Amino acid sequence: MTQIKANDPILTFINVFKVEPENQERVVELLTQVTESSVKFTPGFISCALHKSTDGTKVTMYAQWQSLELYQAMRDDPRPLPFF
Incomplete structure (x- = not known):
């Protein structure tokens, strides 16, 4: 995780994924896996939190980055692409 100063x-992203209830846990697993295996090691990554809706139809990801350019560099990296 990147250390930040006051x-x-x-930059904060809030993504809401609509899912079938039977797929909610799988989406959480995939997002956790990509974050733990590559995204969290990317320059500019600050943090990420996942939230599941109680009805099973949504997964919300709250992610923070140092800049749009560093976030885009992560998106251009081929390692996490299979998860996207």
């Missing part, structure tokens, strides 16, 4: 900029 005045450092933070």
